[in-house]
Amino acid sequence: MDFAFDARTEELRAKLLAFMDEYVYPAEAVAEEQRAALASPWDTPAVVGELKAEARRQGLWNLFLPDTEYGAGLTNLQYAPLAEITGRSPHLAPTALNCAAPDTGNMEVLTQFGDEQQRKQWLEPLLAGEIRSAFAMTEPEVASSDATNITTLIRREGDEYVITGRKWYISGAMNPDCRIFIVMGKTDPDGTDIRRQQSMVLVPRDTPGVTVKRAMKVFGYEDHSHGGHAEVVFDHARVPVANLVGEEGGGFAIAQARLGPGRIHHCMRLIGMAERAIELMCRRAVSRTAFGKALAQQGVVHNWIADARVTVEQLRLLVLKTAWKMDTVGNRGAHTEIQAIKIATPRAVVDIIDRAIQLHGAGGVSQDFPLADLYAGARTLMIADGPDEVHQRSLARRELKKYL
CATH class of the missing domain: 1.10.540.10 (Acyl-CoA dehydrogenase/oxidase, N-terminal domain)
Structure with missing residues (x-):
């Protein structure tokens, strides 16, 4: 390597x-x-x-x-x-x-x-930054950490699909530039293979029956910059059969293919969030005095900064190894590493940001510094793209399989 x-x-x-x-x-x-x-x-x-x-x-x-x-x-x-x-x-x-x-x-x-038409109609304007989009999978009524639980129905009627269901925390959906949803639902809810029940369809935002009901807050933040996280209702929304992405029954596999790169991208950015927190922590430490000496001279602050630096260097190496393995043996071959960084990175970065908040006192939880916002984003990533416990379960099973 x-x-x-x-x-x-x-x-x-x-x-x-x-x-x-x-x-x-x-x-x-x-x-x-x-x-x-x-x-x-x-x-x-x-x-x-x-x-x-x-x-x-x-x-x-x-x-x-x-x-x-x-x-x-x-x-x-x-x-x-x-x-x-x-x-x-x-x-x-x-x-x-x-x-x-x-x-x-x-x-x-x-x-x-x-397909060619889908790429021309939706991919090209997304690549040009002319529109935004959303991915609608998570649902409030079921434990969406198990994607086979989703209840949204995608029923075929002639040359159309009829979508009925309720989604929430659909990132980007509040943005007026969001023009298209990729919606995951069940086209074969009674199928014997629970991983072939789901499909994905493209649903334009202005489709009759699609209602963006409200913005969902994250730790009190509405996350305007990302276009919010919305609750979206699909009430017999109709789209052409041509809006199917891939094949019927391929939704679960597509979701896994989508989430692999997404997980490492999140972890890459989390390293940058940790670096920003360390920088703010150091600047605060050398500029503030408490109990007769600078915070930078307090032993506990030394420990926080040193531990943060060691942690970031470890995480960066694990993320780089994962990236290298994805490049050399593919996402499936890097499955263990992808899960490892998804488990390790958010929780460690949350701890680093938490220390930076502590060092800033009241300022750390205020809007005058980015730390509270960074914390909310990092903590959310312990849930998003599969909660830690799901990845731990899968990773442990893979390890135990070697001994069974």
């Missing part, structure tokens, strides 16, 4: 670091000011469009997509350090580069499983 950055990665890292310093960090406060003046909190601040235009001009666009026809053609190992950098400003940088979830996963699905 060689994790040294190649020439192209070094070039993109340099450009991206400069882009962050010159454009993204200064835009954080501007975006908040502009959002306060918008008619709807879900509208996109003008500065976001400016960032996207500049990122595209600099060639910092669609870096996540390894497909050379549609994306930058980077390997996971090349993309990892770039995603880490964007994680330092998770609500602006990924969007500016057109590398934000859930659009990234949806573009990957359309690239791999969409």
Whole structure:
């Protein structure tokens, strides 16, 4: 395993670091000011469009997509350090580069499983950053950590599918630019193979019977920058059979293919979130005095900073190993590593951010620093894309299988 950055990665890292310093960090406060003046909190601040235009001009666009026809053609190992950098400003940088979830996963699905018409109608405008999208799988009535539990029905009637069900925490759905849902439901609810009951269909947002009911908060945050997390009702919504993604019964497999890259992308960005927290912790420590000496001279603060640095270095190596393995043996071959980083990274980063919050005192939980927002995002990732316990169960079974 060689994790040294190649020439192209070094070039993109340099450009991206400069882009962050010159454009993204200064835009954080501007975006908040502009959002306060918008008619709807879900509208996109003008500065976001400016960032996207500049990122595209600099060639910092669609870096996540390894497909050379549609994306930058980077390997996971090349993309990892770039995603880490964007994680330092998770609500602006990924969007500016057109590398934000859930659009990234949806573009990957359309690239791999969409037909020519679906790619032309939906993939191309997503790649151009002209529209946004949402992925509708999680449901409030069932334990969605087991995707076979979903109850949304996709019933065929002639040349149409009729979708009926209720979803929630559908990321991006509040954004007025969200034009398309990829909806997972059951086309064969009584099928003997529980992993072949599900299918995915493309449902335009303006389809009759589709209602975006409300925004779901996360630790009190509405997450405007990501287009919110919505409750969405599908009440006999009808779409053409041509809107099926892949084949009937292929929804579960498509979901697994979608979530693999998504999980490592989240972990890459989490490393950047941890680095931002460490930077803020150090700046606070050298600027504040308590009980007669700087916080930077307090032994407990030394421990927090040292432990955070050790943890980040460990996590980064595990993420890079996972990226390398995905590149060399494929996502299935890297299954153990993908689960390992999904278990280890969010919980460790939550702890680092928590220490940074503690060091900031009241400021740490306020809106004047990004730490509370970072904490909410990192803590959510212990649930999103499969809760820790599901990954632990699967990983333990794989380990035990060697001895049975």
